[in-house]
Amino acid sequence: MKIAVINFSGNVGKSTVAHHLLAPRLEGAEVISIESINSDGTETAALRGKEFDELQERMMSRTNVVVDVGASNVEDYIALMQRYEGSHEDFDRFVVPTVPALKQQLDTIATLNQLGELGIPSSKIRLLFNFVDSKANVTKVFARLFEQHRKTSAFVIDSSAVVYENPIYEKIKSVGKTIREVNDDPIDYVAWNAQALQDGSPEHERARIRQMVAIKRLASRVTREHDDAFRLLVH
Ligand SMILES: Nc1ncnc2c1ncn2[C@@H]1O[C@H](COP(=O)(O)OP(=O)(O)O)[C@@H](O)[C@H]1O
Numbered sequence: 001m002k003i004a005v006i007n008f009s010g011n012v013g014k015s016t017v018a019h020h021l022l023a024p025r026l027e028g029a030e031v032i033s034i035e036s037i038n039s040d041g042t043e044t045a046a047l048r049g050k051e052f053d054e055l056q057e058r059m060m061s062r063t064n065v066v067v068d069v070g071a072s073n074v075e076d077y078i079a080l081m082q083r084y085e086g087s088h089e090d091f092d093r094f095v096v097p098t099v100p101a102l103k104q105q106l107d108t109i110a111t112l113n114q115l116g117e118l119g120i121p122s123s124k125i126r127l128l129f130n131f132v133d134s135k136a137n138v139t140k141v142f143a144r145l146f147e148q149h150r151k152t153s154a155f156v157i158d159s160s161a162v163v164y165e166n167p168i169y170e171k172i173k174s175v176g177k178t179i180r181e182v183n184d185d186p187i188d189y190v191a192w193n194a195q196a197l198q199d200g201s202p203e204h205e206r207a208r209i210r211q212m213v214a215i216k217r218l219a220s221r222v223t224r225e226h227d228d229a230f231r232l233l234v235h
């Protein structure tokens with residue numbers, strides 16, 4: 001399965017979804033990130049044909065791939081897919097994460113329109129609602145997108161394809177593992193914390209263990225939520 005995670009908007013959760021929700025559920029999947037921001041903060045030139053060729057090669061040498069198309073590259077990427085006719089056929093799914101803010105919903109509609117114009121079949125384009133408040137009514141919060149779907153039917157929309165807002169995404173950044181890995185991790189951090197207290201371990205070490213207790217407690221529900229969303233996105 002080859003999946004592109006794409007949206008003209010930044011901060012909708014593309015990288016989060018690629019690393020925590022999609023890649024861990026596809027055997028041996030690699031996440032390929034197309035980001036134009038260098039680590040020194042400067043922007044590189046636009047995504048070029050040469051890089052696109054390299055990407056195509058990397059994709060073709062793998063069975064399972066998740067491509068995270070950074071917001072600053074989406075336009076170039078879509079233009080290149082237009083030039084290399086049929087290249088979008090390499091993907092089985094285009095997952096489009098979106099969030100409640102109006103601007104992001106409008107950007108999402110623009111993204112969906114562009115994908116439709118490339119001739120990508122609607123069944124491959126899957127919307128994913130992110131940053132959802134657990135008490136929110138999805139069809140109300142994302143009313144514009146449901147309306148767009150009624151008009152075009154150019155993508156798949158399902159009010160159950162949801163990622164809830166959760167502090168785990170922030171907390172896990174310093175851990176260097178996926179949520180799924182932490183969830184499957186057999187270490188009993190509560191017991192380890194008790195032991196560390198008894199041993200008089202330094203505070204910074206105990207703080208890390210406490211942090212892992214919190215993350216692991218959050219991880220089990222989030223893992224189930226990701227399992228459910230994944231099923232809806234790939235089936
Ligand atoms: N469901 C969520 N709940 C809470 N924070 C989230 C959620 N999804 C993403 N985030 C946070 O929002 C920020 C933007 O997410 P990111 O995946 O980097 O977006 P993008 O790749 O689209 O720019 C990150 O700090 C991430 O940890």
Ligand SMILES: [Mg+2]
Nearest residue numbers: 014015016070
């Ligand atoms: Mg990103």
